[in-house]
Amino acid sequence: MEIERISCDKKVSGLKINTKTKVHYITGFTSCPTSGEINCYFRRINIRVKNDSIFNSWSNMNESIPIENLKIELDTLMSKPYNLQYKKEILKPALISLYMDDDISVSTIKKVLCEIAEQFQRIRISKGSEYFKFNILFYEMYSFEVKPPPPPPLKPEKIEIVE
Template sequence: MKNLNYILIFFLILSSCSNFEEKKPLNDLFSQDYIRFQSENEIGIIDLDSTTNFLDLREKMGELTCLGKVSGLKFELNETRYHITGFSDCPTSGETGCYFRRNHLTIRNDSLIIGYGKEKEKKPINYLKTELNNIIEKPHNFKYNENKVKPALIHFYVEDNYPISTTINVLKEIAEQFSALNSKNDSDFFEYNILFVGYDISSIPPPPPPIPNEFNMD
């Protein structure tokens, strides 16, 4: 009986000691414009743990857009606290954004969509690193006379039946891959914005080829 008591006391001491161990502090990763929008009081914070799926998140983002606010998306994963800006249309506004001179990327659910039409391919989200490297290898994807890549516009759509964890994992990959590229170069070497959309933009067929001008025909 004495031995049993000693064993119980030993485990109680171990348990008490573990409670005094300090928790490992979380790392913070910010998207490039998060702090700027926050300092200008132009951001509204959404904790992704308070959302159920992509639709729920997009509705909350739309409300902030109607108030003239950028959405600041916050979540924790693997000992890192992420702070990412996102954009979504205001449902009561008829305005549409113009996004020229951009490197466009399309993400559906947890997949990166490459190409259009018959050449369209679906890649896992961890292929993003390869695709970003493919973009920066081509000179025409850079700003004129600058060692900076044209900003990326990421069209992001997730179907309603996917949990919010799908959205979180995709955002994590986006933030980490762009952060890794910019840490090797200037902090604004490759800027990006994430546009949260309510439809699969990759399913829209590309525009038809232009009709030849009869005066230019051989």
Template sequence: MQWPVGKHLMKNLNYILILFLILSSCSKLDKKKPLYELYSQDFKKLRVDNEIRIVDLDSVSNFSELRKKMGQLTCEGRLPGLRFKSNDTIYHLTGYADCPTSAEISCYFRRNLLFVRNDSLVIKFGKNKKKEPIGYLKTELNEIMSKTYTFQRNENKLKPALIHFYVDDKYPISTTKRALKEIVKQFTKINTENSSDYFKYNILFEGYDISNIPPPPPSSTPN
């Protein structure tokens, strides 16, 4: 007469065990993984020197709003430091934007030029203008590193890259994040495998699509 009761008790114990396992699994899922932080070459140094002011990309809705904030900091004599989160990584980098009230014209010589529009890399110009997905950046950087004239004279370092960056306002800020993420990742990989200043880069946040103006052909002569 006791068997039915024992069988019922065993069923209850099984249910309790299953419920415990489910709750335990949920508890493990709720635990957040620690975020990895990735820094561009000059971010840490400039932050220590108190030369930068942080702009969180999640605080803006599009590229124009971001560039406006960066330009205001430039007018104040500060360098914009950019921060954003993507998946399990927080990215930290620096960028440049002209002060809208300044008549100064920035000049950049002896640079390896790159052009990013939205989340694409512009690699040809004029009638043959061609764009590749931003993931093509790795291939383009390898191409640059394979040419002798892209290096600094008598040094095992490349001329710094200047990245002209522009995003149409019809795209959300996530498009800007996606492009910046790929830039930071690829240059970090190159400089980790070589030396920290092997291939420096700057990102110039433009107010218009400069890729519509073809750049001069690269010089085949040394500096």
């Protein structure tokens, strides 16, 4: 993936999306597959987007909402006081984990990215540019649906020692 190659060169990817009425500029990043680094996403608000749906529950992959409802989701996140940064009146930054299946059309990808840009622009206009920052993390593989390994086998009732 080109974005990974750019990431390995310690560069950030920029996207320019033209619509009929606006031009959106979005930056995104991904992990360099050869770096061996481990990323830390703590102290962030995590939003997962697959194709044109937002998955708002880490425990249930069947709970999704359409990307058109991103405003509602962001307003809900902004209403929770635990999403504020420590001793500040601004929110923790959002990390939007974005994955698109190979068969998703360019127009759908454009629609999703424009919705993200427009909703965060709406927040910047009303609350200020520092209130709710975000980054987009592009995924080549959708790892959120990976099932956990099976539990270990049960221990036998009693252990017999043979001499």
